[in-house]
Amino acid sequence: MDVTSLVAKSVRQAREAKKLTLDGAAAATGVSRSMLAQIEKGEVNPTISVLWKIANGYKVSFTSLVEDRQPGVEVLHQGEPLAEDEGRYLNYPLFPFQDQTRFETYRIVIQPEGALKAQPHLKGSSEYITVFAGQVEITVDKESFALSQGDSIRFPCDVPHGYRNPGTEPAELSMLIYYGD
Template sequence: MQSIHKQIAENLKAIRKLRGYSYDQLANVTGVSKGMLSQIEKGETSPTVNTLWKIANGLQVSFSSLVEEKAPSVSVVRLQEKVALTEGDDLYRVFPYFPYDSAKRFEIYYMELMPHCIHTSDGHYGNVEEYILVCDGEATLTINGTSYTLLKGDSMKFQANQLHTYGNNTNEITSCYLLIYYP
């Protein structure tokens, strides 16, 4: 993790370059001197909160966009490092891989259905969509009384605002990826 003034420097420079602003133009829209902006962008000084607000308001960006550390461009998730959320005597196990992000509006889970598992989920609020991709085994999804059997390599999407059940009617473990999308 880098220091906050280095993070601010990188973020400000990226926003300025994206907008195609010179230091003069940036100074005009923010009310912060071009000398101060240059020092901030080079990481030579740590700006006050008031200065950061002037910059954010002038650029019409959120305050946090100047101070947030950028997410890495590559993120590796290892199953053995995740902790399962379980239900039904551990017959249903779900591993959160990528949590909900309001900018992306989805979350991704790895799900395991133990032999003879039946997991019922109440309908989710709103127009939530679920996408399931079966990695191994056989999953039976029941939505509003209609059952669908998915085999290895099969996938399905459905409106998740209704009662739905995940089942494994076999003697083998079924594994799936589950993406939940919030339009």
């Protein structure tokens, strides 16, 4: 299933599980009714920021909106990324949230000068990031941290935060988001 169709199905199922009308969903997420309808019909491929608004509004994990859940052993092959910042910030969803693990993982590639300002995630959640290549600047609630290859950071992500590549080479990161109790 392609990403647009998967997102359409998952967003519709999440809304219906919450017993929300499109108007109620728009109020909960801050995403317009017409945009939600287009997403659910598979007419548009939403940005990462829009998907985070939907996930936070529905109080579900981000990956529950972008991953097809299959039981048992999973081998992941690189799929289509979700793009932001005119393609300079690429998010490759990996392992989706599961109730027993309470986390989800991503591979992030940020081109030079690429950036993403992230919305706060669910209360009590934390991010764990390791830089495998390049440089990245992580901002957490107005404080900035410079990381290079081999560096890692953990921070509460229920506050405004962001990622930026100040270097001249692509930055490659591993991101784990843990959802507390």
